[in-house]
Amino acid sequence: GAGVSQSPSNKVTEKGKDVELRCDPISGHTALYWYRQSLGQGLEFLIYFQGNSAPDKSGLPSDRFSAERTGGSVSTLTIQRTQQEDSAVYLCASSLFSGASTDTQYFGPGTRLTVL
């Protein structure tokens, strides 16, 4: 079946512009995660959605970052007033949610963001 998809695959923007990154999770997966992979920081958690619960935003690095998930499916990560340090690969993952820490997260191919 279809996996997690993300768009765009690459995004180049100028410093100070806003960007939106999109994630389509696997159908039926109720949990959705965003991670960031950068040279300096490795892979780090950003934000998590589960069903209709309030999202866990504890990993967002600043208030320039926000995300929403509409209809319990598609999610958009928005970065306002982008900075060069925002350059990274942004990964989305989804999982069925059983409440167990062994739930497997399935990752999309990522969006490579370059801020000039």
Next chain:
Amino acid sequence: AQSVTQLDSHVSVSEGTPVLLRCNYSSSYSPSLFWYVQHPNKGLQLLLKYTSAATLVKGINGFEAEFKKSETSFHLTKPSAHMSDAAEYFCVVSDPFTAGNKLTFGGGTRVLVKP
């Protein structure tokens, strides 16, 4: 708090020889542990996961890992490396008491396979 340390940032092996990728974890509780692989310009793929059912876990492509609580380790091995194993490997921990099963990643080990 949970953390993961991958002891080698780079590993170079010859094709057909064993591969060992070392991982140590720190967790307040009994963790869930994963190994993911990332091929160049590709997403992360799950190799295997430890679910407390068995300490020796077998994964895809001939990889396996052994959970050793006394050593807080979860090393990944493969008896015979193949050229297609060249990739970056991540050891990952999930704390069962952390809401949402947020994953904490190790720094990664890049594997080079020489012909």
